[in-house]
Amino acid sequence: MSTEKLRIDKYLWSIRLFKTRSLAAEAIDKGRVKLNGTAVKASRNVVVGDEYEVKTEARKWLIKVTGLLATRVQYSEAIKYYEDHTPQEELDRIQFQAASFHTGKRLSKVGRPTKKDRRDLDDFTDTP
Numbered sequence: 001m002s003t004e005k006l007r008i009d010k011y012l013w014s015i016r017l018f019k020t021r022s023l024a025a026e027a028i029d030k031g032r033v034k035l036n037g038t039a040v041k042a043s044r045n046v047v048v049g050d051e052y053e054v055k056t057e058a059r060k061w062l063i064k065v066t067g068l069l070a071t072r073v074q075y076s077e078a079i080k081y082y083e084d085h086t087p088q089e090e091l092d093r094i095q096f097q098a099a100s101f102h103t104g105k106r107l108s109k110v111g112r113p114t115k116k117d118r119r120d121l122d123d124f125t126d127t128p
Contacts, residue, residue, distance in 0.1 A: 060086065060090055
């Protein structure tokens with residue numbers, strides 16, 4: 001959409017890698033966004049063809065810029081402005097992590113005892 005200059009923090013926010021632009025700028029300041037292995041500044045202009053390594057809280061991305069997007073649009077439109085070159089082993093690690101840690105259920109025999117367990121314990125300790 002924009003053929004002019006576009007800052008990297010605004011670009012990462014508009015393609016939906018970060019929820020807010022300030023989070024994108026913060027990640028850049030902490031050195032989590034790299035171009036050819038070197039950290040970039042938030043004011044750096046994005047050029048079509050650049051490849052960035054981006055570390056977010058959720059995962060590590062390896063993206064190639066295919067177009068400039070200055071405004072935040074829906075996800076289905078935003079993915080047209082970059083190519084995801086993230087290695088398969090990183091995607092597998094994320095998939096495993098999602099499957100094993102975020103089920104929402106507690107593991108069997110781990111954590112607080114159930115009401116039945118507590119009653120059984122009380123019965124066991126109260127007996128002389």
